[in-house]
Amino acid sequence: MDLHFGDSKPTDEERAAVDALLGPPESSWEGADRSDADLRWARGGREARERRDLLLPGLHAVNDRIGWISEGALGYLCRRLTVPPAEAYGVATFYAMFSVRPRPSTVLHVCTDLACAAAGAPELCAGVEARLGPGSGVSVERSPCLGLCERAPAALAVRAGDPVRTAVSAPATVAAAVLAATAPDSAPVEPPAAAAVPQAGRDGLVLLSRVGVVDPSSLDDYRAHGGYTALRRAFAIGAAGVIREVTESGLVGRGGAAFPTGRKWQATASQPDRTHYLVCNADESEPGTFKDRVLMEGDPYALVEAMTVAGFAVGARQGYLYLRGEYPRALARLEHALGQARARGLLGDDILGQGYSFDIEIRRGAGAYICGEETALFNSIEGHRGEPRSKPPFPVEKGLFGRPTAENNVETLVNVLPVLTMGAQAYAAVGTGASTGPKLFCVSGSVDRPGVYELPFGATLGELLELAGVREGLRAVLLGGAAGGFVRPDELDIPLTFEGTREAGATLGSGVVLAFDGTVPLPRLLLRIAEFFRDESCGQCVPCRVGTVRQEEALHRIAERRGAAAEPDIALLREVGRTMKDASICGLGQTAWNAVESAIDRLGAYE
Amino acid sequence: MTVTPLGIPRRLLEFTLDGEPVRAPEGSTILDACRSAGKDIPTLCQGDTLTPKNACRVCVVEVAGARTLVPACSRTAEAGMEVLTDTERARHSRKVVLELLASSVDLSTTPGVAGWLKEYEAKPDRFGPDAARLNEEPRVDNDLYVRDYDKCILCYKCVDACGDQWQNTFAISVAGRGFDARIAVEHDAPLTDSACVYCGNCIEVCPTGALSFKSEFDMRAAGTWDESAQSETTTVCAYCGVGCNLTLHVQDNEIVKVTSPHDNPVTHGNLCIKGRFGYQHVQNRD
Numbered sequence: 001m002d003l004h005f006g007d008s009k010p011t012d013e014e015r016a017a018v019d020a021l022l023g024p025p026e027s028s029w030e031g032a033d034r035s036d037a038d039l040r041w042a043r044g045g046r047e048a049r050e051r052r053d054l055l056l057p058g059l060h061a062v063n064d065r066i067g068w069i070s071e072g073a074l075g076y077l078c079r080r081l082t083v084p085p086a087e088a089y090g091v092a093t094f095y096a097m098f099s100v101r102p103r104p105s106t107v108l109h110v111c112t113d114l115a116c117a118a119a120g121a122p123e124l125c126a127g128v129e130a131r132l133g134p135g136s137g138v139s140v141e142r143s144p145c146l147g148l149c150e151r152a153p154a155a156l157a158v159r160a161g162d163p164v165r166t167a168v169s170a171p172a173t174v175a176a177a178v179l180a181a182t183a184p185d186s187a188p189v190e191p192p193a194a195a196a197v198p199q200a201g202r203d204g205l206v207l208l209s210r211v212g213v214v215d216p217s218s219l220d221d222y223r224a225h226g227g228y229t230a231l232r233r234a235f236a237i238g239a240a241g242v243i244r245e246v247t248e249s250g251l252v253g254r255g256g257a258a259f260p261t262g263r264k265w266q267a268t269a270s271q272p273d274r275t276h277y278l279v280c281n282a283d284e285s286e287p288g289t290f291k292d293r294v295l296m297e298g299d300p301y302a303l304v305e306a307m308t309v310a311g312f313a314v315g316a317r318q319g320y321l322y323l324r325g326e327y328p329r330a331l332a333r334l335e336h337a338l339g340q341a342r343a344r345g346l347l348g349d350d351i352l353g354q355g356y357s358f359d360i361e362i363r364r365g366a367g368a369y370i371c372g373e374e375t376a377l378f379n380s381i382e383g384h385r386g387e388p389r390s391k392p393p394f395p396v397e398k399g400l401f402g403r404p405t406a407e408n409n410v411e412t413l414v415n416v417l418p419v420l421t422m423g424a425q426a427y428a429a430v431g432t433g434a435s436t437g438p439k440l441f442c443v444s445g446s447v448d449r450p451g452v453y454e455l456p457f458g459a460t461l462g463e464l465l466e467l468a469g470v471r472e473g474l475r476a477v478l479l480g481g482a483a484g485g486f487v488r489p490d491e492l493d494i495p496l497t498f499e500g501t502r503e504a505g506a507t508l509g510s511g512v513v514l515a516f517d518g519t520v521p522l523p524r525l526l527l528r529i530a531e532f533f534r535d536e537s538c539g540q541c542v543p544c545r546v547g548t549v550r551q552e553e554a555l556h557r558i559a560e561r562r563g564a565a566a567e568p569d570i571a572l573l574r575e576v577g578r579t580m581k582d583a584s585i586c587g588l589g590q591t592a593w594n595a596v597e598s599a600i601d602r603l604g605a606y607e
Numbered sequence: 608m609t610v611t612p613l614g615i616p617r618r619l620l621e622f623t624l625d626g627e628p629v630r631a632p633e634g635s636t637i638l639d640a641c642r643s644a645g646k647d648i649p650t651l652c653q654g655d656t657l658t659p660k661n662a663c664r665v666c667v668v669e670v671a672g673a674r675t676l677v678p679a680c681s682r683t684a685e686a687g688m689e690v691l692t693d694t695e696r697a698r699h700s701r702k703v704v705l706e707l708l709a710s711s712v713d714l715s716t717t718p719g720v721a722g723w724l725k726e727y728e729a730k731p732d733r734f735g736p737d738a739a740r741l742n743e744e745p746r747v748d749n750d751l752y753v754r755d756y757d758k759c760i761l762c763y764k765c766v767d768a769c770g771d772q773w774q775n776t777f778a779i780s781v782a783g784r785g786f787d788a789r790i791a792v793e794h795d796a797p798l799t800d801s802a803c804v805y806c807g808n809c810i811e812v813c814p815t816g817a818l819s820f821k822s823e824f825d826m827r828a829a830g831t832w833d834e835s836a837q838s839e840t841t842t843v844c845a846y847c848g849v850g851c852n853l854t855l856h857v858q859d860n861e862i863v864k865v866t867s868p869h870d871n872p873v874t875h876g877n878l879c880i881k882g883r884f885g886y887q888h889v890q891n892r893d
Binding site: 002003004006071074084085086087088089090093094096100368385390534535536537538539540541542543545546547548549550553554557572575576578579581582583584585590 | 661662663664665667675676678681696699700703704707708710711733734735737738739760761763770775776777778779780781782783784785786787788791792793794795796800801802
C-alpha cells in the first residue's frame with residue numbers, strides 16, 4: 001500500500017491529541033521528522049496496517065481536543081495508522097458527532113426526537129438558537145434522541161479541550177441549556193441514575209436491585225450487594241455449564257431481535273477458530289430507549305461482571321464495549337469500574353486465580369444509530385464506515401476482525417447474573433413460558449413518573465402505564481421505539497411479552513413505551529420518525545437510502561391532508577415501505593416504515 | 608501457451624429454481640445459477656471481476672423460508688434451497704428500486720436500464736416533481752477522465768476496484784451518510800490532489816457512465832458520440848512486457864476509449880495509466 005498524503009500539517013495541539021492516544025511516532029514513516037536512519041528502514045506491511053481499529057479512537061481524540069478534524073489532523077492520524085486518507089475521510093464524515101469543517105469548540109446537541117418534541121423541544125431549540133448565534137462560541141445542533149427521555153427536553157453540551165468537558169441539561173430550559181453550553185463546568189450536577197428509576201430501592205427488583213442502592217463507583221459496595229457471586233458460580237460450573245444454564249433459562253436478546261442467548265453463545269463457543277471475541281452493544285440509540293444508560297450509570301460493575309461471565313462462556317479473552325458517544329457519564333463510570341476491576345484482579349490475567357484471562361476495552365460511538373446494528377458495529381470498531389455487512393456469514397462465525405463473536409446488548413448481559421445466581425429454573429419461572437425473566441421498560445412521554453421500570457414478562461401495557469402514572473387524554477402509545485409501532489389507548493391489555501406483542505401485530509423492540517397525548521399532532525410525530533430514518537440511513541443500499549427520503553417527502557405532502565386527499569400518497573408509502581421491508585440489507589431499512597404503517601392502519605392517522 | 612486454470616473440482620448442489628430442479632457447483636451464487644439456467648435478472652452493482660457488494664438490491668429474489676428477499680448476486684446457493692425469481696413480491700421490489708434510482712439519479716447512460724424500467728412498468732415520475740435528486744455537476748478536473756456523480760448509483764464498484772480488490776491505491780471512498788453519501792477523495796479535493804494514479808480501472812467497472820473518458824464525455828456533450836459507428840479491436844499493449852489486452856474503441860478513425868477484456872486470466876480488465884490513456888501516439892499523424 002503506497003499511501004499518498006497531502007501537504008497539510010497538523011497543529012501542535014492536534015499532534016499532541018493524537019500522540020496522547022498513540023504515543024510519540026517512532027519514525028518519519030509514522031509522521032515524525034525525517035532522520036537519516038529512516039532512509040534505510042521502512043515500516044509498513046501487516047503490522048502497520050493492523051492498527052486500523054484505532055482510527056475511530058484517533059478521530060475522537062482530535063475532535064475532543066479541537067472540536068473538529070482538520071486536513072492536517074486527519075493526515076497525521078492516517079500516517080500514524082497507515083490508513084488511506086480517502087478512507088479516513090469517509091469514516092470521519094460518517095459520524096454525526098465529527099465535523100471536518102471548522103466549528104466553535106463547544107457544540108450543544110439539542111434533542112428534537114419524539115419524547116423531547118412532545119415536551120417542548122421546538123421552543124427550546126428556537127430559544128437556544130436565538131441566544132447562541134454566530135459569535136457565541138457555541139454551535140447548536142439539532143440531535144436525534146439523546147437517551148434522556150425521562151427528563152425531556154434534553155440537551156448535551158460538549159466543549160472540546162484537554163480534557164473534553166460535557167454537561168447535560170435535562171429537563172432543559174433555554175437558560176439552563178445556554179448555561180450548560182457556555183459554562184459546562186459550573187452547570188448543575190445531573191441527578192443520580194436512580195432518579196430515572198421510580199421503583200428504586202423496592203423489594204423484588206432483579207436487574208435494578210442495586211441502582212440507587214450501591215455506590216456506582218465502589219467495587220466493595222458492589223461486592224457487598226451480591227456482586228461477583230455469578231462469576232464465582234460460572235467458574236465453578238465451567239463454560240459449558242454457563243451456556244447450559246443460560247440456554248435453560250430461556251434468556252433471549254433484549255436489544256430487539258429476541259435471539260436466544262444460549263444458542264448464540266453455544267454457536268460462538270463451538271467455532272474451531274481459536275480467537276473469539278465478546279462484544280457488548282451499548283450503542284443504545286433507539287429513540288425512547290435509555291435503560292442501558294441507567295444500568296451503566298447506576299450499576300456499572302454488573303455489566304463488567306456480566307461481560308466477564310459471557311467472555312468466559314464463549315471462550316473470549318478480549319471483550320469490547322461499544323458505548324454510544326452521547327453517554328459521557330456512563331463512559332466515566334465504566335472507565336472507573338474497569339480500572340478498579342483490573343486493580344483487584346477481576347479483569348486481566350488469571351481472574352480470581354482461575355487461570356482465565358479477560359479484559360475489556362471501551363470503544364465510543366460517534367453519533368450513528370446504524371452502529372447499533374451488530375455487523376455495522378464491528379465495522380465501526382475496526383475503523384471502517386459503520387455500514388452493515390451482508391449475512392451470512394453470521395457474527396458467530398465471522399464477526400469482529402473476522403473472528404467468531406458473540407454480541408449482546410447491555411440488558412441481555414446483565415440478565416446473565418440472575419440466571420447464574422438464581423439458577424436457570426428459578427429464572428425461567430419468572431415471566432411467561434415463552435418470555436422468561438424480568439424486562440426493563442423505558443416509559444416516557446405523557447406520564448407523571450417517566451423512567452425505567454422493571455416488570456416480569458407478562459404484565460400488560462395498561463399495568464405498566466398505570467405504574468408510571470399515565471396522564472389523561474392518552475391518544476397513542478409507541479411500542480419499541482421508532483422501529484416499533486403505535487398502539488391505540490383501547491389496546492392496553494396487550495401483554496408485554498415477545499409473543500403477546502407479536503400476536504397483537506406490534507413489537508416489544510428494545511422496551512420503549514412512549515405515551516402521547518394530543519399535544520403534538522400525529523402527522524408531526526410521523527414526520528420526525530421519517531426524518532430520523534432519513535438522517536440515520538447509512539446509504540449503502542438503495543431501498544433505504546432513497547426510500548427513507550421518499551417516505552419523508554410523502555409524509556410532508558400529506559401532513560395537512562386527510563381522507564381521499566391523502567390516499568394516493570399513502571398508497572405510494574405502502575409500496576415504498578414494502579420494498580424497504582423486503583429488500584433492505586439490514587434492520588434499519590427493514591423497520592423504517594413500521595411506525596408509519598402502524599399509525600396509518602391502527603390509529604387512522606390520515607382519516 | 609495459454610493455460611486455462613481448471614481449479615479444484617467442485618461438488619454440485621441441487622436446489623430448485625422457479626420450481627425446476629437445477630444443479631450448480633458449490634460456492635456459486637443464485638445469480639450464477641440463474642444465468643446458467645438462462646434466466647435474466649437485472650443487476651447494477653454486481654460486477655464480473657469484483658466481490659458483490661449487494662448494495663443496489665435490484666437482483667433480489669425470493670427464497671422459501673427467508674423473512675426478507677435475498678440478493679441473488681451475493682447469496683450462495685445451498686442444497687435444497689427453493690428460489691423463486693419472478694414472484695410478485697420480488698418483481699415489486701425490483702420495480703420500486705428501479706423507480707427510486709431513476710427518480711434520484713441520471714440513468715441516461717446506464718446500459719440496460721431503459722429496458723428494465725419498461726419490463727417492470729416502473730414509473731419514476733410518481734414521486735412528484737419535487738422529489739430530491741442528487742443534483743451533482745460533472746467534475747472535470749483532469750485531462751483523462753470525468754466524474755459525473757449525478758449519474759452515480761453508489762454501487763461501490765469503483766471504490767472496490769481502487770482499493771483492496773484490484774488497484775490498492777485507495778484514492779477514493781464513500782464519504783458522508785445516507786442520501787448525502789458520495790464517492791470522494793479525501794476532503795472532496797480535485798482528483799489531481801489525491802492519490803489517484805489514473806489507471807482508469809474505476810471507469811472499467813462503473814455501471815452507469817458516471818465515470819467516463821474525457822473523450823467520451825466531450826463527444827457526448829457535442830452530440831457526436833455514436834456507439835453504433837464504433838469498432839472494437841482487441842490488441843496487446845505495447846508499453847511493457849506484461850502483455851495486457853487492450854480493446855480500442857474507434858470512431859471515425861480515432862481511438863475514443865480503451866477498455867480491457869474482463870476474462871483475461873492475468874489482468875481481469877485492469878490496466879495502468881499507459882495502457883488505458885496512453886494511446887495518443889497511435890493517432891499522431893504529423
